[in-house]
Structures are given as structure tokens and as C-alpha cells.
Amino acid sequence: MSLKFTNTLSKKKEDFISINPNQVKIYCCGVTVYDLCHLGHARSYLNWDVLRRFLIWKGFEVKFVQNFTDIDDKIINRANKEGCSTDELSERNIDEFHKDMDTLSILRPTSMPRATKCLHQIINFIEELEQKKVAYSSNGDVYFSVDKHKNYGKLSGREIEDQIDNAAGRLKTNQKESKKNSLDFALWKKSNSGEVSYSSPWGNGRPGWHIECSAMVKQELGESIDIHLGGSDLIFPHHENEIAQSEACNGKELAKYWLHNGMVNVGGEKMSKSLGNFTTIRSLLEEDISPMTLRFFVLQTNYRKPLDFTEEALKAASKGWERLNNCLSFGYIYKIKDQSKNEIFLDKPIKKSANTKLDKNSFKLLSDFEKYMDDDLNTSGALSILFELSQPIRKIINFLKEKDINEVDQDELNQVFNKWELLSELAGVLGLKVNLNQEKPKNNPELDTNKIEELIKNRSLAKANKDFLLADKIRADLKNIGIDLIDKPKGVTEWKQLSD
Ligand SMILES: Nc1ncnc2c1ncn2[C@@H]1O[C@H](COP(=O)(O)OP(=O)(O)OP(=O)(O)O)[C@@H](O)[C@H]1O
Numbered sequence: 469m470s471l472k473f474t475n476t477l478s479k480k481k482e483d484f485i486s487i488n489p490n491q492v493k494i495y496c497c498g499v500t501v502y503d504l505c506h507l508g509h510a511r512s513y514l515n516w517d518v519l520r521r522f523l524i525w526k527g528f529e530v531k532f533v534q535n536f537t538d539i540d541d542k543i544i545n546r547a548n549k550e551g552c553s554t555d556e557l558s559e560r561n562i563d564e565f566h567k568d569m570d571t572l573s574i575l576r577p578t579s580m581p582r583a584t585k586c587l588h589q590i591i592n593f594i595e596e597l598e599q600k601k602v603a604y605s606s607n608g609d610v611y612f613s614v615d616k617h618k619n620y621g622k623l624s625g626r627e628i629e630d631q632i633d634n635a636a637g638r639l640k641t642n643q644k645e646s647k648k649n650s651l652d653f654a655l656w657k658k659s660n661s662g663e664v665s666y667s668s669p670w671g672n673g674r675p676g677w678h679i680e681c682s683a684m685v686k687q688e689l690g691e692s693i694d695i696h697l698g699g700s701d702l703i704f705p706h707h708e709n710e711i712a713q714s715e716a717c718n719g720k721e722l723a724k725y726w727l728h729n730g731m732v733n734v735g736g737e738k739m740s741k742s743l744g745n746f747t748t749i750r751s752l753l754e755e756d757i758s759p760m761t762l763r764f765f766v767l768q769t770n771y772r773k774p775l776d777f778t779e780e781a782l783k784a785a786s787k788g789w790e791r792l793n794n795c796l797s798f799g800y801i802y803k804i805k806d807q808s809k810n811e812i813f814l815d816k817p818i819k820k821s822a823n824t825k826l827d828k829n830s831f832k833l834l835s836d837f838e839k840y841m842d843d844d845l846n847t848s849g850a851l852s853i854l855f856e857l858s859q860p861i862r863k864i865i866n867f868l869k870e871k872d873i874n875e876v877d878q879d880e881l882n883q884v885f886n887k888w889e890l891l892s893e894l895a896g897v898l899g900l901k902v903n904l905n906q907e908k909p910k911n912n913p914e915l916d917t918n919k920i921e922e923l924i925k926n927r928s929l930a931k932a933n934k935d936f937l938l939a940d941k942i943r944a945d946l947k948n949i950g951i952d953l954i955d956k957p958k959g960v961t962e963w964k965q966l967s968d
């Protein structure tokens with residue numbers, strides 16, 4: 469089966485064919501940086517992270533650009549309220565954005581342009597639109613002439629006449645008279661004195677939101693790209709207007725595929741910064757929900773469907789992730805493979821490995837995983853394959869609760885180990901990384917000795933309960949923070965700090 473995406477442009481599932489063989493250029497609309505990120509952002513960027521990882525796994529070279537909108541009325545208003553400059557506010561929220569995304573193991577984009585750093589390109593873009601007579605200036609504002617663009621409405625499927633009627637209704641209340649047509653949208657807005665503004669051929673002002681993205685796509689990726697991403701709330705007017713501007717300016721199709729994620733809702737309404745009905749990513753993570761539980765939860769639902777966060781659903785996801793994590797830990801706990809492999813799935817995307825050692829059943833599971841993902845990123849189907857692959861691993865984990873690893877048949881152990889390797893690889897494609905509780909750095913100078921003693925007690929208890937898996941895990945966890953355990957007679961365990 470070939471890779472297919474549901475393209476908002478055609479409203480159909482289409483085969484994905486990249487413009488240049490083996491290369492994919494992606495642009496993703498980023499956040500307006502006036503507040504912390506919420507679960508809607510987490511959902512959106514987690515999904516696109518998986519898209520990117522999957523394309524890389526399949527052998528594509530991916531250029532992934534995501535912007536920061538740092539010029540916007542909302543930023544100006546918030547900065548005024550907080551008594552700081554817009555730059556300070558943006559800088560702070562950009563830092564916080566990176567912290568959240570890193571915690572969720574979302575790969576950093578190839579580049580992250582900001583509107584304030586692209587003003588020159590934005591102004592050039594608007595000037596080109598004026599030269600092409602699809603834009604006009606009026607009292608220091610510049611507008612795009614919607615009726616000059618014949619395909620206006622092709623993404624959202626809206627009839628232009630309907631829109632003019634609707635917009636006219638809004639206009640009456642706004643009393644904006646400098647526009648020629650009620651549907652025309654601003655490319656440049658004049659600033660009042662004392663407001664944040666940038667100089668331009670039309671006087672002091674600031675760019676409109678839509679033109680920022682058109683200019684940044686062109687600057688970073690060129691006139692035509694493979695995939696444009698964003699939430700479904702952006703289809704109209706933002707993406708419709710991006711298409712109008714870019715295609716009028718460049719005379720080329722802006723993007724071949726438009727993918728949109730469904731909304732995270734709260735009581736049937738979109739979670740959003742401006743509505744104030746949001747839960748931030750970090751407040752959820754403070755409530756004992758791990759980043760990987762959040763990722764697992766998001767991937768259980770098709771990216772295009774709406775999603776509600778409920779406590780019960782998160783609890784269920786947490787159990788599901790725990791079971792999977794248990795199997796993902798297997799190879800590390802039994803030190804069958806070197807620990808460095810763990811790093812592979814942390815922050816770097818992985819390419820499909822040769823998988824030459826797979827048995828028939830594993831090979832079928834690998835191919836089913838790819839079929840699910842090829843089918844418009846069916847991540848819930850892909851997760852079901854991870855659980856199937858986990859079964860023999862879980863069986864051996866249970867066996868090892870009673871027995872020693874030396875009692876396991878070597879061939880069987882090798883088979884299970886191969887499955888574990890495949891499981892780790894496929895989990896890596898979904899960005900699900902094993903958690904061996906390795907948060908503490910090695911040779912931490914501030915060793916918490918009470919914590920070590922407590923873990924040693926827990927390990928003795930686990931051994932007494934014949935839970936050797938847990939006992940071994942505690943030993944491995946301690947080793948990872950540079951602590952070695954020495955078992956002495958009469959059940960006494962001593963510890964020492966490993967020297968590097
Ligand atoms: N509730 C949500 N569910 C899914 N995706 C969302 C949600 N809210 C925003 N996004 C997506 O996140 C990206 C950045 O959005 P943006 O910064 O505009 O967030 P926002 O909370 O909608 O802010 P505002 O209310 O100020 O518009 C966009 O692609 C947007 O579609």
C-alpha cells in the first residue's frame with residue numbers, strides 16, 4: 469500500500485507523491501507567543517511530530533519549518549497588561565514553548581522563523597502583490613483584493629458570495645471603510661501613535677497574520693511545498709488567505725497537501741488561549757501524568773477527529789502506556805543490549821532498519837504497522853501492533869518473575885529479543901520512548917541518600933515478593949544514576965557510587 473493522506477484541498481484521501489523524490493518540505497503554523505502552550509497545541513504538535521518521524525523512517529529527507537507569530541494584537545495587549553515589552557513577552561514564551569515541546573520529545577523543527585525577523589521579506593511580498601495589482605493601499609493600510617484571485621475559497625470550499633454577505637454583516641459593526649470589498653483582508657495595518665510599529669513604504673504599522681506565514685514559507689522553503697500543516701480552526705480564513713496571497717504572488721501552487729488536525733475541545737468548545745478555557749501542558753504533567761502517557765493518549769485517536777481530555781481517558785492511557793513501557797524496558801533491564809540504544813529513541817528520529825533477523829510473524833506485524841501508518845497516519849492501528857508485538861515479551865517477563873534468565877531457552881530468548889528490538893524501533897517511530905527513570909544525571913553531586921536507602925528497601929521487598937523484574941529494574945535505575953548495589957549475606961545490601 470502506498471502512503472496516503474486526507475488532503476483538505478481535495479477533501480479526499482490521496483496518494484502522497486513528493487515534489488522532489490525522497491524529499492519532503494513541510495510548513496507548520498506555529499503558536500502566537502503570548503501565553504503558555506495548552507493541550508490543543510500538545511495534540512497538534514505531537515501528531516505532526518509523528519508524521520515527521522514516520523516520513524524519516526520511510527527514508528524521506530524532511531525539512532520541517534514552524535514559525536513563531538510574534539507580531540499580533542494579542543501579544544501587544546498582553547505585554548501592555550503585564551507592563552513588559554512585546555519582545556520580552558515573546559522571548560519568554562518562546563523559551564517556555566521549547567521546554568514543553570522538549571518534555572514531550574517533539575523533535576525541534578529544522579528552522580523556526582519569527583515574524584519580527586522576517587519584516588523585510590514580508591514587506592517585499594506585499595510590494596509584489598501591489599505590483600501585480602492584487603493588493604491596494606488605503607490610508608496606511610494595505611489590503612488583498614479577494615475578487616482578483618479566481619480560486620478564493622478552494623481550500624475551505626466556501627462560496628465567495630456567501631462570504632461577502634457574512635463579512636458585510638461584520639463590517640457594519642466594525643465601521644472599517646478603507647476596504648474596497650468587505651471580504652478583503654489586511655496585509656499591513658497602520659499603527660496609531662504610541663503603538664508597537666515597524667516602518668514600511670506605507671508608513672508605520674505592522675503586518676497582518678496571514679502574510680507572515682506566506683512570507684516565511686517562501687523564505688524558508690521556496691514557492692511550492694509538499695505539505696502544509698495546522699489545526700482545522702485555521703482552514704478559514706488563515707490558510708485560505710495564505711493560499712490567495714502566495715499563489716497570486718508566485719503563480720504557483722503553495723502546497724500540494726493540506727493536513728489539518730482536529731480540535732481538542734472542552735465541553736464542545738475549542739480549547740484556546742483567547743477563550744481562556746485551557747489546561748496548560750505543564751499543569752497536566754504536574755498532576756502525575758507522564759509526557760509519554762500524554763503522547764500515548766493523543767495517538768489513540770485519529771489526528772483528524774475531535775478530542776476530549778477526560779480524567780478517566782487519561783488514567784486508561786496511563787495504564788496502557790505502563791504496560792507498553794514495561795515491555796520496552798525488557799531489553800535494558802536484562803542488559804541484553806547496551807544502554808546507548810536507549811538514546812536512539814529519545815531525541816533523534818530513526819530510519820527503518822534492515823530487520824533481517826525477523827521471524828515470519830514479526831515481519832507481518834512490521835508490515836501491518838506500516839500499512840496502518842500509510843493509511844493517513846492511523847496511529848491507533850499502529851499502537852495495536854505494538855501491543856501484539858509485546859505479547860511474547862510480556863510472557864517472558866512473567867516467566868522471569870519466578871525463574872532466572874539462565875533457565876530460558878536461548879533460541880526463544882533470541883527470538884523475543886528480536887521482537888523487543890522491533891518493538892523499540894516502532895515505538896520510536898511514534899516517538900514513544902522507554903522510561904527507565906533516568907532523569908537524574910550520572911554522578912549527581914547532590915545524591916539523595918535517603919532516596920537510595922528507600923529504593924534498596926523497595927528492592928528487598930520486591931525480591932521477597934518474587935517480583936524479580938521490579939528488583940532488577942531498581943538495580944538498573946540506580947546504576948543509571950551511578951549507584952552500584954552490593955548484596956551481602958543475610959539480605960543486607962550496601963551501595964557505592966560508581967566512578968566513571
Ligand atoms: N484546541 C486545539 N486543538 C487542536 N489544535 C489547536 C487547538 N488550539 C490551537 N491549535 C493549533 O495550534 C496551533 C497554534 O495555535 P494558536 O497559537 O493560534 O493557539 P490558540 O490557543 O488557538 O490561540 P488563540 O486563541 O490566541 O488563537 C495552530 O495550528 C492551531 O490550529
Ligand SMILES: [Zn+2]
Binds near residue numbers: 496497498681706
Ligand atoms: Zn500560518
